[in-house]
Amino acid sequence: MNPIRYERRRYTTGQSPIEKLERLSSHLGGPAIFIKRDDQLGLTVGGNKTRKLEYLVADALRQGADTLITCGAVQSNHCRLTLAAAVREGLKCQLVLTEPADGYHPQASGNHLLFHLLGAEKIEVIPADGDMQLVMEKLAQELASKGRKAYLIPVGGSNELGSLGYMACAEEIEQQAWETGTAYDYVVTATGSGGTQAGLLAGFMARQSNTKVIGVNVSRDRAAQESKVLDLLRSTAGMVGLQGEIRAESVVCEDRYVGPGYAVPTAEMVEAVKLVAQTEGILLDPVYTGKAMAGLIGLIREGRFAKDDHILFLHTGGSPALYTVPQLFIPES
Structure with missing residues (x-):
């Protein structure tokens, strides 16, 4: 089995x-x-990301991670739910967001509001054509240099x-x-x-x-x-x-x-x-x-x-x- x-x-x-x-x-x-x-x-x-996160977060905890890092659009449902799972588990969470066509608005509502309400540790906004994976890896390296352990979750889980x-x-x-x-x-x-x-x-x-x-x-x-x-x-x-x-x-x-x-x-x-x-x-x-x-x-x-x-x-x-x-x-x- x-x-x-x-x-x-x-x-x-x-x-x-x-x-x-x-x-x-x-x-x-x-x-x-x-x-x-x-x-x-x-x-x-x-x-739907909740179902995926049940398995992904279990793996993160098994590996001893203290921080979840993921990525998506400024209104990403996946980022919202990853952050919520981190809160539930007592973990930190950092988000890499791509800038929308009409520009990034720090006071945007919807999921973006919830990112702040749920307490994202860090929000990194990059150009729409930016390499999200590369930025996530950089954030993970920064955490490792401080003795912390990140778990990277791909877009959409x-x-x-x-x-x-x-x-x-x-x-x-x-x-x-x-x-x-x-x-x-x-x-x-x-x-x-x-x-x-x-x-x-x-x-x-x-x-x-x-x-x-x-x-x-x-x-x-x-x-x-x-x-x-x-x-x-x-x-x-x-x-x-x-x-x-x-x-x-x-x-x-x-x-x-x-x-x-x-x-x-x-x-x-x-x-x-x-x-x-x-x-x-x-x-x-x-x-x-x-x-x-x-x-x-x-x-x-x-x-x-x-x-x-x-x-x-x-x-x-x-x-x-x-x-x-x-x-x-x-x-x-």
């Missing part, structure tokens, strides 16, 4: 719930849509260890499907750094499930994203000793809803966020789940799914970013 899948911290009590979106399903007139509320996972404001969080999630979904007698034909999720989609695919493979996974890109074109996810899927499967052939066609990424680029709003995203809020009272976000839901809506409208399909949408969190773009959702008077 490979024990690595069982070496984890626990930041959530029980399973994240699955809810049927009755009014949204009726509005779209397509398949039955369900939502898995990973926005309700433990740590500050929830989100998306490496083999982080992907185990979504192997566990796939197993959780299978258990919930069995308990309710509702088998899911598809899981639809935002895909960016790749760990969530790769972990789901590995987890369903491990359970010999027929559930398919569709990733809706929030950055990159289809070929680049599918290659990224496939590489991570194969390395994760290799790490845990998963048997069986991994076929490239099992990785499906839909790139038509990215728009002009990462975190750049689209009309389809705005429609999707408003529609889910006004039919189900659930908040999505403008960067990840808004574009992923836009993708799901678009696929339903073009007839991608059968009427009797059961579609599970993975809510990966991120609602703090809503408050950074009120102009997208408040009508002009």
